[in-house]
Amino acid sequence: MASDQCPVASVHRLRVALLFLASLLATDHWPLATSHSHAQPTATYSEKDFLSQTRRLTFEGRRAGEGYFSPDGTKIAFQSEREPGNPFYQIYVLDLRSGDTRRISPGIGKTTCAFFHPKTGDILFASTHHDPRSLELQKAELEARKSGKERRYGWDYDPEMDLYVANQTTSALKRLTNVRGYDAEGSYSPDGQWIVFTSTRDAYNRTLTASEQKQLEVDPSFFAEIYIMRADGSGARRLTNVNGYDGGPFFFPDGSRIVWRRFDEAGLIADVWTMKPDGSDQRQVTDFKSMSWAPYLHPSGEYLFFASNKYGFENFEVFIVDTKGTKEPVRVTFTLGFDGLPVPSPDGKQLAWTSTRDGGLGQMYIGRWNHEKALEAVKAAPVRAHGQK
């Protein structure tokens, strides 16, 4: 859900950072992680083993992605650049039965990362619409795009970004955070009592050293950490404290742990981690030595999804792995281009994700998910030689 998980932002982010690295490699593939090679033969799968009836779900607008299902599975909340006059993402709710789409966010400014409240169906998202410069920024971005001088990636971790919750029927907004710093990538606990989210507030509420200040200008995500607060926005508490971008947190289906992804300081390598909701017992799940991110649990709790560019620095694919990372991850998408931000439906029988498989900047796709096959594959995967860290 994390904003930088917005596919293009991340792809471009990588593109810039990794150009030099790619040029060093004989192929455009990442070197395979060496720590976990194993003599045991690995089963070979294809996309059809796990996904059937895959299809493109969204067509309107420049791009769309990060779809999350409503608790009853009949709707998807997603972000899309399709609002006339606004080049930035807005939040929409798509009714999977009728096909009707409704904008739920104010239409002004930037938004990202919607998530349904598990009980009320209200919709959490991050927005900058309170920023009085919003219209000005929209205009500037539109003009920049028109002149072809679009920024390499459009995501800037705007410190104006704050969390809001929209009433699902009236769209009435309630502001949940109100401190300087990027507050976004929020999601609810299964009981709806808590919100985990990403914030760069630490970079704005203290005096930074000269080198930190420079870091903030180059890459504000360096300061992003995971926080937890009550669903009404009170009692925010920091859970992570490591340099580099920590983001995209979600609860396990039973609420026992939180999964998120942690970038290294350079912002090049990311891995999936889990921890208890109090921030203790932090464990690394993946170890591809590539960018593994966008984790999300299957509702069975048996395995988690993530996306990684292990097979080519712009060729993100979706993987599944047991929640402790004791086995080798199993690749489940096999299509060139970006395949990421995987999110299963509440019944675990569908998968929504974001892909560039038909070209363009990314749109949402959906397919039938073969949970039995996935479970079998996760169980049959070889044990990692070095185990988890």
Add this chain to the structure above:
Amino acid sequence: MTTHGIRRPLLTVSALLIAALTHGPLVRVSAQARSQGAAPDLATVSATRAHVEALASDRFDGRAAGSEGAKLAADYLVDQLQRLGARPLPGQQDLRFAFQFTGGVKDGGSSVALKAAGGDAERWTAADTVQGLSFSDSGQVSGQVVFAGYGLVVPESGSFSYDSYGAMNVKDKIVVVLRYYPEDADEQIKTVLARYSGLRYKALAARERGARALVVITGPRSPNAGTVAPMTFDAAVAGSGIVAASVGGVVADALFKQVSGKSLDAAQQALDTGNPHVAGFEIPGVELTLDVKVTRERQTDHNVVAYLPPQQAGSPSVDKPYVMLGAHYDHLGHGGHGSSLARREEMGSIHHGADDNASGVAAVLAAGAQLAGMKRDRGIVLAFWSGEELGLLGSAEFTRGPPVPIDQIAAYVNLDMVGRMRDNKLAVQAAGTSSAWPRVIEQTNVPIGFDIQLQNDPNLPTDTSSFNAASIPCLSLFTGSHPDYHRPTDVASAINVADLDRVARFTALLAQKVANLPQPPDFIKVRRTTDEGGGDRAALRVFTGTIPDYTSEVQGLKLGGVIDGGPAAKAGLKEGDVIVEFAGRKVANIYDYMYALEGVKIGVPVKVVYLRGGNPAEVTLTPEARK
């Protein structure tokens, strides 16, 4: 769908599937479906099956425009439209709209004469020695003779340049060219040349260079050596603007006797290498007189157009109150008109046209039946065209002289060949014609769930082109070509009825969404050289360096070779490999492969799954631009 480009019947089907289809029961729309606009229960009643089986049955005899079979088909449509409650367009009394077209062409006694300097004139009149080309102007011309090889001109966009005329001046001369294209060129080059080897195209090239007439000979090294080109019916008959005829071997020999030191056979052999530097030459001292008499037969056929008014009187007045759904109902009859791809043993049989386009007709009828019970602020026009296979005649006639003001039509949705859905894939073409389409398509498809391939290019070999030319936002639905295309084997039993019903439902929902838009869709003129989207021009732009093995009968595309240094070679593909998936699309035959090529972009790597020695493997291939 009209024949467009080269669609040779490259794969055999295991057996002829011609079933003795009887006239199926007429469809009755249940009261429930009518009142709810609900999709019929697919498990029990198909909304489309009976229509397809009826129209593709022997009774309609292939529905050739102007034939008795087409008239019976029109009767069927009128009956079905009345059953679903459609009525004539405002101000009209009838659902039938007659139009005239040239339905046949005959040679009325053409002749050719040669006079060598100082010699006597020789003259031929027999039908196997001279015959007008079907699109020729009638008239008598005389002039000096220039031999221009194969008369081929390949524009720069080809993978290489080829111009049979080179620096030759043919103004006011009579140009003699060979039929077909160089026989010994490699397959890849031949594929390009073949596209430009049509006689009409050769005549155009000669006319553009100021030639007075075109004479075609079938070379001794070509198939059908020495014969005259049959007078195949050509739809856009009149107005080719040049006198053109085909002559037999005896005339060709007499002509080449005047060329010192070079036989026709030798001249053709030099050209057949495909070497673009082999030039043509003047044949001095010979005056050729060509007298071509071509007579054309005017025929009449009908479009069938009906109307479902807005749901109730007093509906809010809307801008552009008509939304059109259309499908052509004509097909090829017994295949006598030239665009048949029947194999030798199938020739002359009924071309049933179950997919092309009983499927589209059935879907429009079924969608109409559903729309009759659905809320709609705009009226729905249900249109069934004839003469499509002869060159979009019916739809062109409609847009030329529309029974409702053309600028009052909000949009046109075309269905042509929608009955062979595979893997849930539906091509939605011409999507570039309005900025409204992505949203409408997205919302329509969410509950239906097709794997939609969006293509922007509206320049399609189907009736959409008539409406795009009239600046009307349009879409065309298409489920892909197949080896039974334009053959008697395009039969009802091969139709994927369950998915055709879904296409009908999709069409009804799409039409309703457009009918209820507060503002009609805007129209965008898509430039022909659009960089994105489909159309077979896109496929032509792309160079993969594969050489298909046209003789094999495997599932997939077997490679007869790869071009050195081309993308396929770079990817590691080799002769004998069988491509079974290209860029995420299953490849069962060359048609699938061409279709897959439409979706790829130059420089964007695609995955290729292939079989080598029966074992599957995959590589990444990066298509390049044709140079």
